[in-house]
Amino acid sequence: MEFNEKQIQIIETAERLFADEGFNGTSVRDIADEANINIAMISYYFGSKEKLLEAIFELRIGNLKTRVESLIKNETLRPIEKVNMLIDEHIERVLEKPLFHKVMAGVQLTNKNPAIIKAITRLKISNAEVVGELIKDGQKKGVFKKKVDVILMLTTMIGTVNNTIMSKDYYREFNKQVDLPDETFNETFKRRLSIHIKTLFKAILTNEA
Amino acid sequence: MEFNEKQIQIIETAERLFADEGFNGTSVRDIADEANINIAMISYYFGSKEKLLEAIFELRIGNLKTRVESLIKNETLRPIEKVNMLIDEHIERVLEKPLFHKVMAGVQLTNKNPAIIKAITRLKISNAEVVGELIKDGQKKGVFKKKVDVILMLTTMIGTVNNTIMSKDYYREFNKQVDLPDETFNETFKRRLSIHIKTLFKAILTNEA
DNA sequence: AAAATAATTAAACGTTTGTTTGATTTTAAT
DNA sequence: ATTAAAATCAAACAAACGTTTAATTATTTT
Numbered sequence: 142m143e144f145n146e147k148q149i150q151i152i153e154t155a156e157r158l159f160a161d162e163g164f165n166g167t168s169v170r171d172i173a174d175e176a177n178i179n180i181a182m183i184s185y186y187f188g189s190k191e192k193l194l195e196a197i198f199e200l201r202i203g204n205l206k207t208r209v210e211s212l213i214k215n216e217t218l219r220p221i222e223k224v225n226m227l228i229d230e231h232i233e234r235v236l237e238k239p240l241f242h243k244v245m246a247g248v249q250l251t252n253k254n255p256a257i258i259k260a261i262t263r264l265k266i267s268n269a270e271v272v273g274e275l276i277k278d279g280q281k282k283g284v285f286k287k288k289v290d291v292i293l294m295l296t297t298m299i300g301t302v303n304n305t306i307m308s309k310d311y312y313r314e315f316n317k318q319v320d321l322p323d324e325t326f327n328e329t330f331k332r333r334l335s336i337h338i339k340t341l342f343k344a345i346l347t348n349e350a
Numbered sequence: 351m352e353f354n355e356k357q358i359q360i361i362e363t364a365e366r367l368f369a370d371e372g373f374n375g376t377s378v379r380d381i382a383d384e385a386n387i388n389i390a391m392i393s394y395y396f397g398s399k400e401k402l403l404e405a406i407f408e409l410r411i412g413n414l415k416t417r418v419e420s421l422i423k424n425e426t427l428r429p430i431e432k433v434n435m436l437i438d439e440h441i442e443r444v445l446e447k448p449l450f451h452k453v454m455a456g457v458q459l460t461n462k463n464p465a466i467i468k469a470i471t472r473l474k475i476s477n478a479e480v481v482g483e484l485i486k487d488g489q490k491k492g493v494f495k496k497k498v499d500v501i502l503m504l505t506t507m508i509g510t511v512n513n514t515i516m517s518k519d520y521y522r523e524f525n526k527q528v529d530l531p532d533e534t535f536n537e538t539f540k541r542r543l544s545i546h547i548k549t550l551f552k553a554i555l556t557n558e559a
Numbered sequence: 560a561a562a563a564t565a566a567t568t569a570a571a572c573g574t575t576t577g578t579t580t581g582a583t584t585t586t587a588a589t
Numbered sequence: 590a591t592t593a594a595a596a597t598c599a600a601a602c603a604a605a606c607g608t609t610t611a612a613t614t615a616t617t618t619t
Contacts, residue, residue, distance in 0.1 A: 147596090163460040165374035169577060179598055184578060186596095191577095243459060249516050250456050251372040265520070292521045293510075293546045300509030301502075307458055311471075312501045315478070337502045337554075344553030345546075356566090378607060388568055393608060395566095566615070576605065585596065 142199060148186050149200070151176050156197050160243040164194060164252070191254060194244075198260050201241045205234065205264075213271055220279030224346065227272065228298065228338050235302045236331060246303055269295060276346070285346045294345055298338055305334060351408060357395050358409070360385050365406050369452040373403060373461070400463060403453075407469050410450045414443065414473075422480055429488030433555065436481065437507065437547050444511045445540060455512055478504060485555070494555045503554055507547055514543060 144152065154176035158167040169190050173180040187193040212218075212226055235242045248257060272291055279285035305312070309330065313319055318326050353361065363385035367376040378399050382389040396402040421427075421435055444451045457466060481500055488494035514521070518539065522528055527535050 161460065163372065163374055163456075165372055166460055168575075170575085179596095180577090181579080181598070182596080189577075247372075247456065247459050250452060250459075251370065251375055262520075265517075269524070290542065290546065292517065292524055293542065296513045296517055296521075297506060297510045297546070297550065300511075300513030301506045302509075304505045304509030304512070308474075308501065308505055311474070312505075315501055333499065333502065337499065337506070340553055341506065341550045344549055377605075379605085388566095389607090390569090390609080391567070399607065560619105562617105562619070564615100564617070566613100568611105568613070570610085570612105572607105572609070574606075574608105577602100578604105579602075580600085581598100582600105583596100583598070585594105587592100587594075589590100589592070 142196075144196070144200060147178070147182075148196070151178060151183065151186065151193070152197055152200055155193055156201075156240050156244055159194070159197070159247070160240040163247055164244075194248070194252075195254065195256050197241065197244060198257055201238060202260050202264060209271055213275055220275060220282060220284055221343070221347065223275055224272075224279075224342055225339050227275070228342065229335055231298060232302055232331060232335055232338070235306070236327070239306050242303065243306055246306070265295075279346065286348060289346060294342065297341060301338060301341075302334070305330075351405075353405070353409060356387070356391070357405070360387060360392065360395065360402070361406055361409055364402055365410075365449050365453055368403070368406070368456070369449040372456055373453075403457070403461075404463065404465050406450065406453060407466050410447060411469050411473060418480055422484055429484060429491060429493055430552070430556065432484055433481075433488075433551055434548050436484070437551065438544055440507060441511055441540060441544055441547070444515070445536070448515050451512065452515055455515070474504075488555065495557060498555060503551065506550060510547060510550075511543070514539075 151172065155167070155172045158171055158175060162171075169183050170180055172183060172193075183190065183193060187196055209227065209230060212230070213223060215223070218226075245261065248254075249261060252258070269291055272295060276285055276289050276291060280287060280289075312330070313321075313326060318329070321329070360381065364376070364381045367380055367384060371380070378392050379389055381392060381402075392399065392402060396405055418436065418439060421439070422432060424432070427435075454470065457463075458470060461467070478500055481504060485494055485498050485500060489496060489498075521539070522530075522535060527538070530538070
């Protein structure tokens with residue numbers, strides 16, 4: 142489905158409010174007020190508040206570039222390099238759209254909407270498969286350990302990055318970087334997070350020190 | 351504050367519903383129905399729905415045994431052993447009270463209640479301090495690396511374990527262990543998770559392979 | 560046994576909720 | 590310029606919300 146300008150404006154407003162206040166903590170009036178539209182427009186364009194949530198996922202998950210697939214098939218890269226790029230790709234995704242990932246985190250806790258659950262599950266399975274193949278390849282080439290728990294590995298990657306959405310400001314304060322410009326801090330933080338997870342994955346995957 | 355039987359019954363019912371449906375997704379009537387009490391009892395005992403949520407945190411966080419503190423001070427244990435026990439302590443905590451930790455995860459995303467934010471922040475700071483001391487000790491003794499990012503390390507531990515609450519069943523299915531008895535699977539899972547995080551931490555902390 | 564306190568109840572309170580209605584305005588197609 | 594379609598609006602809808610009331614029943618204290 143394609144969304145027009147007004148629809149995207151509503152979706153982005155809803156996304157921000159759902160992220161900050163939760164789905165059930167946000168009323169359609171809140172959304173209408175913040176987006177400067179009449180309340181009836183939400184039903185008019187999306188049918189219901191629930192379907193507006195679905196639209197958010199349609200827009201955001203649909204827009205997830207499948208750079209990953211082509212990355213994996215690249216024959217010139219070593220398996221560990223591919224893993225590292227996968228990590229950066231994931232970090233980039235989450236920090237680029239933190240509001241959406243906050244919504245997704247909230248939805249995963251409580252939401253029962255079949256369409257949304259399906260979309261998230263499909264995303265996870267796809268991730269697990271791609272990474273699984275990648276690891277098998279590394280094992281064949283003898284550079285990865287024989288026993289690797291793919292799910293736990295991804296759980297750590299996703300869990301760590303997700304948790305940073307909540308603890309990023311605390312991290313900044315703890316490391317006394319509140320006086321840095323946002324842009325600078327964000328880049329520093331991203332790099333540290335990237336190195337951190339790559340270190341973890343290296344330990345899981347390889348036999349090197 | 352001390353809670354009587356009836357209050358605990360209400361708290362545990364609310365905890366379960368808040369975990370499954372979220373705070374704003376649960377009505378006081380839902381709680382009253384599930385707990386087989388009159389709806390007015392919630393205001394009577396707790397004052398409001400919001401304060402009932404606070405009571406959940408009071409009961410659960412208040413009950414968190416401070417085994418950790420005494421563990422840290424134990425002079426006969428090596429730093430890496432202490433770290434490993436800390437990991438198991440955390441896993442035990444979360445898997446023992448998954449409903450509460452699900453509530454806490456949800457609350458951290460959206461809740462603005464000062465009392466609750468305070469309680470969670472205090473818990474996190476306390477954790478960071480204890481682990482920070484432990485690591486300094488290991489560094490003095492020359493068994494830990496000189497540069498360790500404590501916050502990111504804890505983010506990984508908490509993020510990984512938190513994420514398992516949501517992905518545990520998927521993990522079970524993926525590894526074809528649905529036919530195992532719950533008890534058996536839970537123990538197996540707990541052990542794997544423990545080993546997993548210990549491997550990660552070892553890579554962050556030490557120079558060994 | 561009487562009095563005082565605590566627990567429980569059904570009913571009602573005023574708000575807020577998501578959604579729909581029907582009229583009106585704006586835009587696009589003929 | 591006329592018609593058709595799309596967009597916008599204020600108002601209304603019933604249902605659900607958290608909380609309070611005032612009366613009643615149970616328990617405890619005197």
